[in-house]
Amino acid sequence: MSDYDVTPDPLDKAYVQAEAFLDDEEARAARRARVLAAASREAEIQTSRDRRTIWRLGGGLAAAAVGGLSVLLAMHMREASAPRPPPAPAPAPANHPAPNAPSMEASPLPAAKPTALAPPQPAKVEAETRPPAADANDLSAARPSSVVTTARRAPETMSEALPVPQSVEEPAQSRPVARAKPAAPAAMAAQAFSSAEKATAGSTSDQAARLVAAAASGRIGEVKALLERGVPVDAIDADGETALMKSIRADQPAIATLLHARGADLDRENRAGESARDMAAAKADPGLDKALGLAP
């Protein structure tokens, strides 16, 4: 038996006997009924809260999905409405080449070479928007205007111009356009996201959510930064929980200490009626108690 084991003392037994003398069984039964009824009510509340949380999570996911789809749709529509080159002709049988897609077999060097060496032409967009019929009717005009874009494109065009057999399925005019086009909508989308982020980053609820999330994840630096930026220490998330509550739940005593030192309210209750004090009590961690000033 170690030094630290309690040696049974007759006083202990005497005390237990004393309580037995003083026990009131009727009061005890009434107390039992009250406590169990309250616990049962609590269990029901907990269950309904869990259901609400599931619904809220489901709703959040659905909203996120709808939002994502909307963005994709918007991007797609933007892309669809952007100026397009004339549609590429369907692959023609080898013995009937498409009139507006001269293959290398059809016009090997004479058409390509001068084009590649020609100075950049500002007529690209115009050429792209030109009706296919014009291309179909004027091969000599269509080829330079659609292939030559800028000086940067020249080498590619030159390589295209080399007498490498070019597939009929990949018309020469479709390539430069296909490469150049996505840049615009992508940049616009990125800009849109960036400005949306900027718009929400400063909102109070967003900063509160960030504070609570940082506390739950143990990111003390972020917690400090947000507090210094003026985010209220008792800001709440969707469940009505403060950063202090989250830090206690997540076993983050350092953050709990910091928040307590910054005046976080121990008695504020979340939507389930639990306070940070209750949560700390449930943890039964003497170190945390001391940090929060709860230990005597």
Next chain:
Amino acid sequence: MEAAPATDAQLLRAHSAGDAQAFARLYDRYDRACFHFVRRMLGAAHADAAEDLHQETWISIAKSAAAFDPDKASFPTWLFTIARRKVWDHFRRQKVAVLVSADEESAMAAPDPGPTPLEQVQSQELAQRMVTAIEALPLEQRSAFLLSAYGELPLSEIALVTGVGLETAKTRLRYARVRLRQVLAAEEADHV
């Protein structure tokens, strides 16, 4: 062959899974110990709050059952930690100054009087004198004594519940017993 009774942790898990009977069984195991602890810690002046604090303790247990980790502490340790906290919170709300055993040293100044007749409580009156003497103990000594006597916690767990080291817990318990004997012996002398 009879099945082994469910452990506290198993009952808590069952409660978390929605078994109301499990919670009732757990409650029945510790109801008296918890209530007497709360009641004696509060003392006569705050006895009215005992029922509420006892109930609050069990509600906290019910709410946080899923968070209980038997590897960290036994259920009684957890239970008494919560109960003790409820008492301290009550004192704080009531603006009661909690004296942390300022007179521990004085308890040891007088010699331990040894066993007293009150150590065999055989009447209501003796029982009342015993609990009155306990309620007169400094809070930390009282806490250590109650946890040991009725809670049957070992010193290591008393230390955990009260948030102190083993030596401190041991000292408090020893002082509590000495002081109790002193008080009871003095009362006995008065009665004779």
